[in-house]
Amino acid sequence: MSRMRMMPAINSALIEEMDRDKKVILYGEDAGISLLGQTTGLQERFGKDRVRDTPICENIMTGMAVGAAAAGYRPICHLLYGNFIYTGFDSIANQAAKLKYMTGGQITLPIVYMAVIGGGRSAAAQHSDTPYPALMNLGGIKVVVPSSARSAKGLLKAAIRDDNPVFYLTAGSSGKPEEVPDDDFILPIGKAEILREGNDITIVAIGPMVLKAVEASLALEKIGIHAEVIDLLSLLPIDEETIINSVKKTGRLVIVDEARDVCSAASHIAAIAADKAFNSLKSPVKRVTVDNLAIPYSPILEDQVIPNVENIVNTVRELI
Amino acid sequence: MNVNKHNTLDNLSDEKLVELYKKMLLIRKCEEHLSSATKEGAFPGAVHLYIGQEAIAVSMCDHLTEDDWISSTHRGHGHFIAKGGDVNTMMAEIYGKATGICNGKGGSMHVADFKKGIMGANGVVGGGMGLAIGAALAASMDKKNKVSVVFFGDGAANQGVLMEAMNISSLWKLPLIFVCENNQYSEFTHTSEVTSGKIVDRAKPFGIPTLEVDGNNFIEMWQASAQAVLRARNNQGPTFIEAHTYRQRGHVEFEYSFLSRTYRDQDEVNKWLANDKDPLLRFEQYLFDNSIIDNQKTEALNNEIDSVVKESVSFAVNSPLPDLSSAFNNMIA
Numbered sequence: 001m002s003r004m005r006m007m008p009a010i011n012s013a014l015i016e017e018m019d020r021d022k023k024v025i026l027y028g029e030d031a032g033i034s035l036l037g038q039t040t041g042l043q044e045r046f047g048k049d050r051v052r053d054t055p056i057c058e059n060i061m062t063g064m065a066v067g068a069a070a071a072g073y074r075p076i077c078h079l080l081y082g083n084f085i086y087t088g089f090d091s092i093a094n095q096a097a098k099l100k101y102m103t104g105g106q107i108t109l110p111i112v113y114m115a116v117i118g119g120g121r122s123a124a125a126q127h128s129d130t131p132y133p134a135l136m137n138l139g140g141i142k143v144v145v146p147s148s149a150r151s152a153k154g155l156l157k158a159a160i161r162d163d164n165p166v167f168y169l170t171a172g173s174s175g176k177p178e179e180v181p182d183d184d185f186i187l188p189i190g191k192a193e194i195l196r197e198g199n200d201i202t203i204v205a206i207g208p209m210v211l212k213a214v215e216a217s218l219a220l221e222k223i224g225i226h227a228e229v230i231d232l233l234s235l236l237p238i239d240e241e242t243i244i245n246s247v248k249k250t251g252r253l254v255i256v257d258e259a260r261d262v263c264s265a266a267s268h269i270a271a272i273a274a275d276k277a278f279n280s281l282k283s284p285v286k287r288v289t290v291d292n293l294a295i296p297y298s299p300i301l302e303d304q305v306i307p308n309v310e311n312i313v314n315t316v317r318e319l320i
Numbered sequence: 321m322n323v324n325k326h327n328t329l330d331n332l333s334d335e336k337l338v339e340l341y342k343k344m345l346l347i348r349k350c351e352e353h354l355s356s357a358t359k360e361g362a363f364p365g366a367v368h369l370y371i372g373q374e375a376i377a378v379s380m381c382d383h384l385t386e387d388d389w390i391s392s393t394h395r396g397h398g399h400f401i402a403k404g405g406d407v408n409t410m411m412a413e414i415y416g417k418a419t420g421i422c423n424g425k426g427g428s429m430h431v432a433d434f435k436k437g438i439m440g441a442n443g444v445v446g447g448g449m450g451l452a453i454g455a456a457l458a459a460s461m462d463k464k465n466k467v468s469v470v471f472f473g474d475g476a477a478n479q480g481v482l483m484e485a486m487n488i489s490s491l492w493k494l495p496l497i498f499v500c501e502n503n504q505y506s507e508f509t510h511t512s513e514v515t516s517g518k519i520v521d522r523a524k525p526f527g528i529p530t531l532e533v534d535g536n537n538f539i540e541m542w543q544a545s546a547q548a549v550l551r552a553r554n555n556q557g558p559t560f561i562e563a564h565t566y567r568q569r570g571h572v573e574f575e576y577s578f579l580s581r582t583y584r585d586q587d588e589v590n591k592w593l594a595n596d597k598d599p600l601l602r603f604e605q606y607l608f609d610n611s612i613i614d615n616q617k618t619e620a621l622n623n624e625i626d627s628v629v630k631e632s633v634s635f636a637v638n639s640p641l642p643d644l645s646s647a648f649n650n651m652i653a
């Protein structure tokens with residue numbers, strides 16, 4: 001075990017996987033110097049052949065991942081901010097998500113697309129989106145959203161070894177230091193984790209919202225409400241079983257998600273609960289999400305828009 | 321196309337030249353304030369400063385009116401001010417206040433004033449390209465001889481959208497001016513490491529006339545701008561200007577709070593800060609050499625601009641924060 005924050009944990013996963021498999025290559029804008037810290041030191045260690053600084057050209061970056069993967073490599077395409085998934089979206093939606101299927105399964109596409117998501121930094125609307133709802137609607141790709149240093153490491157190693165395009169999306173800040181396993185630590189894609197057990201209500205949280213959900217559950221405990229907190233970790237495939245079993249136990253469900261609400265992971269989870277746990281539900285399923293808005297710059301406005309602990313607590317109290 | 325050397329600044333009055341100098345000085349001093357205020361944590365968010373590139377925006381915008389359009393980049397304060405944007409509301413925007421030009425919703429990377437033809441700074445590299453093309457299309461349909469200018473960086477020149485923009489603007493003879501500000505860096509990477517060939521040459525196969533200028537030479541940049549704007553106003557189609565310059569500051573202020581190593585030599589930076597390279601100092605020298613300003617006048621101008629900046633900062637600091645409900649309006653009409 002080592003104590004580390006999220007960006008160093010990501011860095012260690014990249015080093016271990018690139019050491020293990022020569023076919024793993026990584027590229028991105030300023031991947032060498034590393035704007036956000038995930039790729040610090042990789043170019044010095046693995047050389048400029050395997051770790052490349054690209055021009056600013058997201059459409060080619062996302063597309064060439066598909067070509068390189070089809071030709072036998074395991075590319076990691078670093079897109080910096082989640083909003084630049086949009087600039088590279090054509091190849092993601094039209095090639096990465098479909099080429100295997102369209103060609104009758106001739107290829108596998110072991111790609112990792114990575115980016116940071118979410119607001120809270122006064123970076124304004126074009127650097128603060130949480131764009132996974134659009135990705136979840138493509139089919140043909142997996143989406144993982146680690147919430148901590150430990151899950152960041154375990155899921156990245158799994159994503160790199162997966163034979164499908166995997167979107168690997170984390171918060172932009174490194175979060176709290178925590179114990180991260182040093183050995184070959186893998187978290188399976190598609191498996192949620194129950195962070196706190198409880199019988200009164202289930203709170204499913206995603207990525208940067210997980211910490212807030214845990215905080216909310218601590219506050220709720222003080223007033224006698226025992227919430228079960230689920231860290232979803234993977235959005236696609238989604239761990240329906242863990243969600244449904246919990247809802248069957250608690251009879252109530254709140255989903256906390258930093259993406260905009262319409263056609264979101266949160267609304268999808270609500271649909272799953274309506275479909276598969278309807279008879280267990282004692283109250284409406286509630287979503288604590290972002291309204292259909294762009295993320296504003298001024299911190300007091302941003303605080304209005306992004307879910308906080310109070311929103312979660314209040315939503316739960318409305319139900320119980 | 322060559323820069324027309326005969327078309328000097330001779331036809332500009334002394335007062336006009338001083339006005340232009342003041343505009344460059346205003347941009348410089350606003351940015352210097354923002355640099356030091358960043359370190360004090362005086363406002364939220366990050367700033368990308370225009371210091372060292374002032375001659376480009378000011379000389380180009382001198383040929384434009386409020387009816388013309390510009391689109392800009394993440395490094396957009398200079399373009400905003402040069403095109404006539406109000407400094408007080410720009411500063412208030414960066415401070416995240418209700419009185420900001422975007423009511424505190426956009427911040428540094430989105431300062432815009434559509435009434436003045438400023439389609440705004442932009443957080444997406446290459447994002448201004450489509451906006452400028454669209455405004456040029458509207459201008460060509462209006463037939464009022466309006467023009468549209470897209471300012472973009474050397475880094476943005478590697479986005480595929482530039483090719484699409486060059487093709488369609490040339491094909492449709494749009495009144496568009498491409499201004500590539502080659503400041504030698506794309507974030508923390510030298511342009512040479514991510515760019516093949518010469519950027520200005522990319523326009524040639526599209527039949528777009530090109531001008532390559534020393535963007536730190538105000539006069540040269542002013543002349544090139546005059547030619548390009550004239551062509552656009554006369555319905556002769558787009559012109560592509562590559563202006564060579566240097567990004568004196570980091571990509572973003574305070575970047576060594578997160579970067580793990582340096583990426584350029586201080587010697588290189590110092591070279592570009594010198595009298596013979598810095599665009600503001602060079603223009604100042606030109607005005608000196610032509611006896612348009614003297615030490616006394618320069619001091620007075622500096623004091624004047626200092627007080628403009630000071631006023632904008634106190635306007636920003638003393639302005640109220642946005643009303644909380646404003647987070648939820650403006651999303652759709």
Ligand SMILES: Cc1ncc(C[n+]2csc(CCOP(=O)(O)OP(=O)(O)O)c2C)c(N)n1
Binds near residue numbers: 029474
């Ligand atoms: C589509 C997109 N990709 C990446 C980024 C991150 N980014 C912001 S500025 C920048 C470099 C821009 O370089 P250049 O165009 O030369 O402008 P300069 O900063 O030098 O003014 C990058 C890569 C972005 N904002 N948008």
Ligand SMILES: [Mg+2]
Binds near residue numbers: 473506
């Ligand atoms: Mg540049």
